[in-house]
Amino acid sequence: MISPTNRATRCCPVCERPVTGGVVLDQNCLDEITTCLTQIPDLLTELEVNATRQAKGGPRGYGSRSAETPLPYGLAASNLVTQITANLVRAATAVAPYTWRPPLRYIPPPTTVDTATRWLLTHKDQIRHHPRGEKLYDLITTARARALTVIDRPADLFPAGQCGAELDDGTTCPEILYGDPDRATVRCRCGAQHDMDRTWMLEAARDQAWTAAEIGRAIPDLTAAMVRGYANRRRLTACGSRIIGPGRAIPIYRVGDLLDILNASLLAG
Numbered sequence: 001m002i003s004p005t006n007r008a009t010r011c012c013p014v015c016e017r018p019v020t021g022g023v024v025l026d027q028n029c030l031d032e033i034t035t036c037l038t039q040i041p042d043l044l045t046e047l048e049v050n051a052t053r054q055a056k057g058g059p060r061g062y063g064s065r066s067a068e069t070p071l072p073y074g075l076a077a078s079n080l081v082t083q084i085t086a087n088l089v090r091a092a093t094a095v096a097p098y099t100w101r102p103p104l105r106y107i108p109p110p111t112t113v114d115t116a117t118r119w120l121l122t123h124k125d126q127i128r129h130h131p132r133g134e135k136l137y138d139l140i141t142t143a144r145a146r147a148l149t150v151i152d153r154p155a156d157l158f159p160a161g162q163c164g165a166e167l168d169d170g171t172t173c174p175e176i177l178y179g180d181p182d183r184a185t186v187r188c189r190c191g192a193q194h195d196m197d198r199t200w201m202l203e204a205a206r207d208q209a210w211t212a213a214e215i216g217r218a219i220p221d222l223t224a225a226m227v228r229g230y231a232n233r234r235r236l237t238a239c240g241s242r243i244i245g246p247g248r249a250i251p252i253y254r255v256g257d258l259l260d261i262l263n264a265s266l267l268a269g
Contacts, residue, residue: 012025012026013025013133014026025128025133025134025137027128030127030128032137032141033127033137033141034121036144037121039144040088040144040147041114043144043147044084046147047077047147047150048077077150080147080150084113084143084146085113085116087142087143088110088116088140089109089111091136091140092109092110092115092120093110094132095119095120095126095130120140162174162177163175165191165192167190176208177194198220201218202218202255202259205255206254206255206259207254208254209240209254209255210252211224211253212224212228212251212253215255219262222258230261236257236261238251239252239253239254239257240252
């Protein structure tokens, strides 16, 4: 005979842990939702910053690309911001109906990421008991995962070193170039054209500071995770940070320091 307690026991549709008392989602899954909702506003701010920067053409010296042509990375970030906002607003609207509440004050539905995440955080208990809790979990956790995926993807163009061409006045062109890895050459605004040779590019960029993602994309057989690993093991020291949103910054590293580490490893091997 099944006891009333056992009859009331079900499994969370996300993690399959047992839940009771009308609860749909396990506490661990609710904690994951809370973490996502806390992080998403900052992540979307970072996406918006990146989308705006890329849509304006990125740093000077992007070569043959027009500054008026939005880059694929910027478009992806911008589209994702719109999509995530719509999904979070949909999730917030599903949690509780928006209606007249005593004392006859109308609470409008959320229309922004900030209002949607605040509403969802305030009504976490309703999320946990919601019959479509699994769907809400997917909407919220997928939003953070997709934002992180796009943010961690480096821009389509990356630093290609200093031009260094001799100008008509006898000086050297100081322009920092950004090249498309799918093209054989990169052209400077001064008119000089350079082969997209990674050896030349990296040696010319020794004194530049890049993020782990940029370095991982530029140096063959090196990943962003490996760069962060060198930093965690204190073989590599950040030389500064790059602001990517309100209260958010990521470390940047001198390219030459990475090249020295790699060269030393080759000699030791």
